[in-house]
Amino acid sequence: MFGPWDLKKRNGELNKYDTVLKDAKSTDVVIAVIGASGVGKSTFINTLFGIMLDSNKRGLTPIVCPLPLDRTKRIVIVDTPGFDDPVVTISDILNRLSAWLAASYPKNRDMKLAGVLYLHEISQPVPNGPGGTVFDSHLKTIRELCSKNRGAPPVILGVTSWQQKVITGNARLNKIKETCWKLLIDQGCRVVEFRSTYRFSWAMVDSILSALDYEGEYR
Numbered sequence: 001m002f003g004p005w006d007l008k009k010r011n012g013e014l015n016k017y018d019t020v021l022k023d024a025k026s027t028d029v030v031i032a033v034i035g036a037s038g039v040g041k042s043t044f045i046n047t048l049f050g051i052m053l054d055s056n057k058r059g060l061t062p063i064v065c066p067l068p069l070d071r072t073k074r075i076v077i078v079d080t081p082g083f084d085d086p087v088v089t090i091s092d093i094l095n096r097l098s099a100w101l102a103a104s105y106p107k108n109r110d111m112k113l114a115g116v117l118y119l120h121e122i123s124q125p126v127p128n129g130p131g132g133t134v135f136d137s138h139l140k141t142i143r144e145l146c147s148k149n150r151g152a153p154p155v156i157l158g159v160t161s162w163q164q165k166v167i168t169g170n171a172r173l174n175k176i177k178e179t180c181w182k183l184l185i186d187q188g189c190r191v192v193e194f195r196s197t198y199r200f201s202w203a204m205v206d207s208i209l210s211a212l213d214y215e216g217e218y219r
Contacts, residue, residue, distance in 0.1 A: 014099045017059025021076065021104035026111070029067060030076045031208055032097055034090070035119035037082025040160035044119060044194060045077055048201040057081055060100050068202075075205070078113075094141055101145075113146045115154035115208035119194070121161045122172050126180040139187065156207050157181060157191045 014020070021028075033041050037057070046052055049065055061079040066072075078100065083090045097113065105111035120126065139155070146154040159173055173193075177185060185191065192204045 013096070014103055015059055015096055018096060018100055019059060019061050020100065021062045021064070024076075024104045024108075024111075025074060026105070026108045027073045028064075028076045028105075028111075029073060029114045029209070030062075030078060030101070030111070031114050031117060031205065032078045032080060033117045033119065034080045034083065034093055035158075036121075036124070039082070039119045039121045039124070040194070040196075041079055041082075041119055043196060044117070044158070044160070044201055044204075045079055047196055047198060048077065048205065050198070060096055062104070094145065097145060113154070115146055115156065116142055117156045117158050117204055117208070119158045119160050120176075122159050123161065126176060139184065139189075154208060155184070155189045156204055157184065157189055158194045158204050159191065160194050160196075 033044060035041055045063055049063060051063070058081055060081075063077045063079065064074050067075045078097065080093050080097070081088050083093050101111050101113070102109065142155060173191070177191060181189070181191065190207055192200075192207050194200050194204060
């Protein structure tokens with residue numbers, strides 16, 4: 001179900017529910033938000049931008065705003081469907097993200113994601129794939145979808161629902177980091193808590209921006 005997907009095929013197709021970005025710019029900083037259904041992807045985006053997003057549970061949805069430190073550039077957050085659905089896997093999401101980049105940036109065929117935010121609800125089991133988590137077999141693909149950075153995988157493992165699970169959250173997170181996510185952390189993926197506040201939401205985005213290598217533009 002979660003087998004590796006070959007990015008080199010470049011045969012991804014957009015779903016009819018996916019929203020193409022019509023006014024894309026080559027200087028956009030594009031970050032995809034992925035995770036299972038109900039983990040808080042829409043809550044994260046609403047908190048980040050101060051909006052009430054009408055969650056599109058079936059399609060890729062871009063949300064755009066100026067980059068805070070350089071308002072001549074934009075940050076584009078791409079909301080994605082939950083990949084725990086039997087019909088939608090993480091391979092499907094990565095496939096559609098590749099097609100979305102090509103459709104949204106037709107004049108810049110080399111356009112990449114700046115990074116990926118993977119959100120996980122702290123009390124839920126970590127989705128597994130062959131030999132590990134769903135990301136273990138897809139980390140190489142995610143790297144190829146993303147911009148060059150300073151060595152670390154451009155993946156942030158974001159942990160949600162801390163308000164409801166504050167007492168057990170730390171113990172649970174430590175267990176996940178020592179077991180399910182150990183391989184990913186050993187390869188440089190970073191874990192960031194999301195506590196449904198503006199400060200925590202931008203801390204997750206900043207974790208990606210700080211690792212980018214756009215010739216020093218966002219350092």
